[in-house]
Amino acid sequence: MDPLHPESLRRRIEEELLDGYDEELEMEIEDRHYEEVLADPLAPADPVQRERRRNYFRELFRLQGELVKLQDWVAVNRRKIVILFEGRDAAGKGGVIKRITQRLNPRVCRVVALPAPNDREKTQWYFQRYVPHLPAAGEMVLFDRSWYNRAGVERVMGFCSDEEYEEFFRSVPEFERMLVRSGIQVIKYWFSISDEEQHLRFLSRIHDPLKQWKLSPMDLESRRRWEDYTEAKEVMLERTHIEEAPWWIVQAVDKKAARLNCIHHLLGLIPYQEVHRDPVVLPERVRHEDYRRRQVPPEMIVPDVFG
Template identity: 75%
Template sequence: MSEQDLHPESSESEARRRRMEEELIDSYDEELEMEVDDRILTADGSLDDEARAFRKTYFRELFRLQGELVKLQDWVVSTGHRLVVLFEGRDAAGKGGAIKRITQRLNPRVCRVAALPAPNNRERTQWYFQRYAAHLPAGGEIVLFDRSWYNRAGVERVMGFCTDDEYEEFFRSVPEFEKMLVRSGIQIVKYWFSITDQEQEVRFQSRIEDPLKQWKLSPMDLESRRRWELYTQAKEVMLQRSHIPEAPWWVVQAVDKKRARLNCIQHLLNQVPYHEVEHTAVHLPQREHHEDYLRQPVPTSMIVPELY
């Protein structure tokens, strides 16, 4: 019998510890993540040869895809294209991590994220789509919605924040709303990030145990965990009733965060007919020097202490 067979509880505990370490590391920026991976996961033998090889592939492909995203951005600016990308999924499905990797190398004036809070009293009396429409892109812009108007089909439905009539009106309106946007020249790409019950539990537990990530866990998240099956039903109805040719849904298998990011970015790039835009050569001008210029000293009291 193997050591694992003799001590199954110890083996499970060790696997859980390593899984928590992976979840923690995954939230860091790539540059720091690579260093931490080397120090923690490689040094203690946590990564086997296959995992170590994929880790190298992940960073290589991520940087390559981010380079393509820069080309996409340049093309969007050059052509005046308008692109909207919706990211939906359960809490802790990895939407934010994917959005972060997409925007990481892009100009925030071109590609911005819309993550709207719960509607205020005034917004609740508006046309439902009104507050989302205010964030739609102008020519030469990309907007990534970290959750979107599909809140009504998900959290609002499950938590009882909308009436049955409002819910049905949403599904009557949303296909027409999106068709109208597409007719006006706005491209819409919709992603659902899919994870398992077990994976969400691990990610929630990681947020509970990591003080740097506890802010991500809201009372609403905890309640959504309890209502897993209701969310599943709501998601199934949403995909069925709002999957239209003009703006179809795409499901990202997101249990493995790194693979999900690569797959999502590559798929997004494939949805846009971009090409590399030629740029005029950039030349740094010579700095001007004036004999009468005297640089004024900065008072010591204004200097930030150099502790590092």
């Protein structure tokens, strides 16, 4: 069936809505609740799809358990890790970042998503605005887009000159080698989707009021310039794939598989081990005979509209 056929679009929007619904379930259910997921009235009717969804939850929770171990190991061993997520608009970068950080401590694992540079930042050394966000000891930093904006959107949209573009390629390998020499592990992911898949994801966002905000004028223009972005990506990968910080390509047409594959691969790049923790014992609460709890003034209380 033509992917632009109304029935195809309807199914596509339903899949996107279910994926958003699954994100809420991911935060609420535990391993013992798989049967509840399968009994969910919104679950796919097709048994193959239902089993695939069940396997997705099972593997996601297992991998997130490993991410918690990784987090503890990073904190205890005072490691510094930077993970860059790049790819076309709607490639699924935000989805995998959410799944990585869902159950982690934001003081250890934080996300950086910088807006477009302001007038002052445009006059700075290109990497300057990224440097303050680099990790200290015991931290992981996930960049939702990064300094590679210059090799992508800035190049395609004409936001940088040819000289600035070439200087970027001269500088970035040395910049990343400098980070590695300073003890920062640099991991770079490119999320790859097909022309048709991006088209469908854009259409699903256009028809989903809860996701229309994800489509900026720049995103729509990037759709028109698909081939220009392809050429820019190819040059970027060729000129910045270095031994100290290589690129890793995530096949992201299947967004759920892409999340699992990326997290599994990430865990394999870091030699973490489970950190031993002493059993947690809840202390007895101290009680004072002369303590009296004060009443909160009624005008300070939020109205109980939905109770």
